[in-house]
Amino acid sequence: MQPIVTLARERTADGEELTLTRRDGVYYLNLAGSTLMSSRAHRSELDLASLACARLAAATGRPQPRVLIGGLGFGYTLRAALDCLPPGSAVIVCEVSAMVMAANVGEVGTLAGRPLDDPRATAIHGDVWDALGQAPFDAILLDADNGPSAFTLRRNQRLYEAPGLARIGRSLVPGGVLGVWSETPDAAFERRLAAAGFAVRAQRARAGDTGGGARYTIFLARRG
Numbered sequence: 001m002q003p004i005v006t007l008a009r010e011r012t013a014d015g016e017e018l019t020l021t022r023r024d025g026v027y028y029l030n031l032a033g034s035t036l037m038s039s040r041a042h043r044s045e046l047d048l049a050s051l052a053c054a055r056l057a058a059a060t061g062r063p064q065p066r067v068l069i070g071g072l073g074f075g076y077t078l079r080a081a082l083d084c085l086p087p088g089s090a091v092i093v094c095e096v097s098a099m100v101m102a103a104n105v106g107e108v109g110t111l112a113g114r115p116l117d118d119p120r121a122t123a124i125h126g127d128v129w130d131a132l133g134q135a136p137f138d139a140i141l142l143d144a145d146n147g148p149s150a151f152t153l154r155r156n157q158r159l160y161e162a163p164g165l166a167r168i169g170r171s172l173v174p175g176g177v178l179g180v181w182s183e184t185p186d187a188a189f190e191r192r193l194a195a196a197g198f199a200v201r202a203q204r205a206r207a208g209d210t211g212g213g214a215r216y217t218i219f220l221a222r223r224g
Contacts, residue, residue, distance in 0.1 A: 001023070001024060002023060002024050003023070004021050004022075004023045005021060005022045005023065006019055006020070006021050007020045007021060007022055007027075007103070007107075008020045008099045008102070008103060009099070010097065010098065010099040012031070012096075012097075012152070012153060013096070013153055013155070014153055014154055016031055016032040017031075017032060017033075018030070018031050018097060018099060018100075020099060020100075020103055020108070026038055026039055026040045027039040027074065027108060027111065029073065029074070029100070031152055036146070036152065037073055037074060039074055039111050042074065042076045043205065044181065044205040044216040044218065045073065045076040045077045045080070045143060045181065046076055046077070046079070046080040047080075047203075047205040047218060048077055048080070048141055048143055048179050048181045048205075048218050049069075049077045049078075049079075049080035049081040049084060049141060049179070050080050050083075050084055051179065051203060051218055051220055052081075052139050052141055052177050052178075052179035052220060053067075053080075053081060053084035053085060053139065054084070055177045055220055055222065056138055056139045056176075056177045062138055062173070063086065063088070064086065064088035064089050064090070065085060065086075065089050065090075065138035065139065066089070066090045066091075066092075066135065066136070066137050066138050067081055067085065067089070067090070067091045067092070067137060067138060067139045067140070067141065068091075068092050068093075068094070068128065068131055068132075068137045068139070068140045068141070068171070069081065069091065069092070069093040069094070069128075069140075069141045069143065070093075070094055070128030070140070070141065070142045070143065070144040070159070071093075071094075071095060071128070071142070071143040071144035071145075072093050072094075072095035072097075072100055072101065072104055072123065073100070073143060074104070074108055074111050074112060075104050075108070075109065075111060075112035075114075075115045075116070076111070076112050077141060077143045077181075078091060078093050078112065078115040078116070078121060079112035079113055079115040081141065082115055082118050082120060082121060085120065087120075088120075089120050090120055090122070091118075091120055091121050091122070092122045092124060092131060093121065093122070093123050093124070094124045094126050094127060094128040094130075094131050095123065095124070095125060095126075096125070096126065096127055096144075096153065098125060101123060101125050104116055104123075127155075128142070128144060128159070129155075129158065129159065129164075129167075132167050132168060132170075132171045133167060133170060133171050134171075135171075136171065136172065136173045136176075137171055137172055137173070137176060138172070138173055138176050138177070139172075139176060139177045139178070139179065140168055140171060140172060140176070140177075140178050140179070141178075141179040141180075141181075142159060142178070142179070142180045142181065143181045144156060144159075145159075145181075146182070146183040147180075147181070147182030147183045147184055147186060147189075147217070148160035148180065148182060148186050148188075148189035148219075149184075149186055149188075149189070150183060150184075160180075160189060160192070161192070162192060162195065162196060165192060165193060165196035165198070166196055168196075169196055169197060169198070169223055172223045173223075174223060175222060175223060176222070176223045177220065177221070177222055177223075178193075178198065178219075178220075178221040178222075178223070179218060179219065179220055179221075180218070180219040180221075181216065181217075181218060182216065182217040182218070182219060183216055183217075184216075184217060185202060185217050186217070186219075189219065190202060190219070193219065193221045197223065197224045198221035198222060198223060198224065199221065199222045199224060200219060200220070200221040200222075201219075201220050201221075202217055202218070202219050202220075203217070203218045203219075203220060204216070204217060204218075205217070205218050
């Protein structure tokens with residue numbers, strides 16, 4: 001086993017250290033010493049986009065949908081969205097970490113087939129909160145946190161509370177889809193979604209490509 005190589009590091013807005021590391025060909029994004037994600041197990045990130053886009057096609061029927069993604073990570077969610085969407089679609093991905101943005105332009109970009117090179121994709125170095133309300137989206141995918149109760153930045157809590165869900169609802173076209181990745185189930189979040197006027201379904205997903213590994217939850221909510 002090879003030693004861990006630290007490729008880049010930065011401080012978050014909360015003052016915690018975010019690092020990008022590599023070991024034995026596997027990339028890791030770590031926050032305050034804990035692993036946020038790895039390139040070894042990313043099936044659930046692909047599922048977030050593919051499941052949401054499948055519901056999107058049935059819900060809106062718009063030929064050139066616009067999708068907003070909160071969190072670039074290693075590019076897997078963006079890759080899956082692009083693979084599902086037709087020509088003429090537009091996908092905007094917001095990422096607060098300059099380090100993550102630079103890594104995806106560099107060697108990390110090969111992990112998901114360099115989705116940022118797709119002309120349908122636009123990457124913004126900024127908070128997804130600021131992109132909400134700028135234009136109506138057919139789908140909004142949140143992959144910036146470990147779930148509605150576990151935040152990589154403290155300010156992200158606002159996304160999952162009633163005012164944030166109302167803001168998201170106003171940013172979706174009628175029938176538009178909200179997809180949220182979560183490490184665990186969250187019944188309270190489902191109730192908040194329902195109270196905000198969303199029809200919600202929680203689906204379990206596996207991390208591994210062969211259906212094994214850790215189990216996660218994907219919330220799929222359609223604007224009424």
